Amino acid sequence: QKEVEQNSGPLSVPEGAIASLNCTYSDRVSQSFFWYRQYSGKSPELIMSIYSNGDKEDGRFTAQLNKASQYVSLLIRDSQPSDSATYLCAVSLSGNQFYFGTGTSLTVIP
Amino acid sequence: ETGVTQTPRHLVMGMTNKKSLKCEQHLGHNAMYWYKQSAKKPLELMFVYNFKEQTENNSVPSRFSPECPNSSHLFLHLHTLQPEDSALYLCASSQKSRGQETQYFGPGTRLLVL
Numbered sequence: 532q533k534e535v536e537q538n539s540g541p542l543s544v545p546e547g548a549i550a551s552l553n554c555t556y557s558d559r560v561s562q563s564f565f566w567y568r569q570y571s572g573k574s575p576e577l578i579m580s581i582y583s584n585g586d587k588e589d590g591r592f593t594a595q596l597n598k599a600s601q602y603v604s605l606l607i608r609d610s611q612p613s614d615s616a617t618y619l620c621a622v623s624l625s626g627n628q629f630y631f632g633t634g635t636s637l638t639v640i641p
Numbered sequence: 642e643t644g645v646t647q648t649p650r651h652l653v654m655g656m657t658n659k660k661s662l663k664c665e666q667h668l669g670h671n672a673m674y675w676y677k678q679s680a681k682k683p684l685e686l687m688f689v690y691n692f693k694e695q696t697e698n699n700s701v702p703s704r705f706s707p708e709c710p711n712s713s714h715l716f717l718h719l720h721t722l723q724p725e726d727s728a729l730y731l732c733a734s735s736q737k738s739r740g741q742e743t744q745y746f747g748p749g750t751r752l753l754v755l
Contacts, residue, residue, distance in 0.1 A: 535683070563741055574731055574746040575684075582741055619684070621744070627672050627691055627735065629744055631684040 534558060535622050537632035545640050550607040552635050554620030557601070563623040564596055564603045568616045569634065575619055579605065610639040644668035645747035647732050653753045654722065662717040662750050664732030671736055673715040674744070675707060678729040690715060722754045 535556050544550045552566075563582050567575035579594040581587045581603065587594045593606040603622075607614055617634040624630075644667045654660050666673060675687040689697035690709040704726075706718040715732055729751050735744040 563743075565743070567746075572751075574729075574749045577743065577745060580741070580743055623742060623744075627674070627689045627696060627742070629674075629686070629735075633681070633683045 534630035535620055535632040537618075537620050537635050539633055540636040541638055542635055543638045543640055544610050546610060546612060548610050548639075550610045550614065550637055550639070552605040552607075552618050552620075552637065554603045554605075554632055555601055556603070556620075556622045556630070558622070558624060558630075559598075559601065561598075561601075561622045561624055564594070565621040565623070566592075566594060566603075566605045567619040567621060568614075569619055570616045578618075607637075610637075612639045612641050615639050645732060645734055645745055647730075647747040647750050649750060650748060651751045651753075653755065654719070655755050656722060656724075658722075659718070659720040661719065662730055662732075662752075664715040664717075664747055666713055666715075666732075666734035666745075666747075668734055668745065669736065670734035670745075671712050672734060672742075673709060673712070674733040674735070675705075675715065675717050676731040676733065678731055678749075684731070687717075719752075722752075724754050727752055727754045 566579045569575045581594040581596045591608045595604045619634045620632040672691045677685045688707045708716040729749045731749045732747040733744045
């Protein structure tokens with residue numbers, strides 16, 4: 532049984548549009564939630580972390596967390612071709628337990 | 642580029658070889674991790690060390706042997722690997738701060754087993 536689920540995509544959006552990436556998790560005691568961006572052949576790079584219900588904004592990125600629905604999302608406003616990558620959702624329980632989804636591939640079309 | 646470095650970046654080895662992957666973190670973190678990333682699969686956690694002590698061994702075959710001499714260094718010793726072990730091996734570190742823990746990754750070692 533998967534801990535973290537993401538739509539693998541590919542998700543394609545035109546340049547300037549909003550890209551919406553979704554993630555659900557199975558463990559209700561999950562405490563911390565992360566979005567990583569991974570370019571092809573590179574390692575995951577942390578974009579956002581969110582720990583409490585609601586929205587968290589950082590530049591063009593907004594993370595949304597709904598613990599009751601066990602759902603976390605990432606919105607990318609004004610999408611750019613450089614945003615084309617695989618986005619990994621990660622969930623942390625307690626201690627050093629991190630669980631990752633398979634990632635959603637995003638392509639921003641110029 | 643990041644506070645976590647890995648060497649080598651690329652490695653090709655035969656099934657009878659012995660090699661080691663090295664990871665070093667410069668972030669003052671107290672936890673370090675090895676992950677395996679294969680195509681179309683989620684990141685697979687292999688080992689976790691917390692304050693140099695191994696706290697997680699995620700049913701990894703014995704042909705992978707970790708070593709953590711101190712909180713800043715982590716090794717993964719490889720021997721008699723199989724072609725299916727070809728993957729990107731990622732090291733990460735983390736530190737709990739104000740009840741929250743965030744993980745940072747190194748650039749990875751791309752391993753090919755022939």
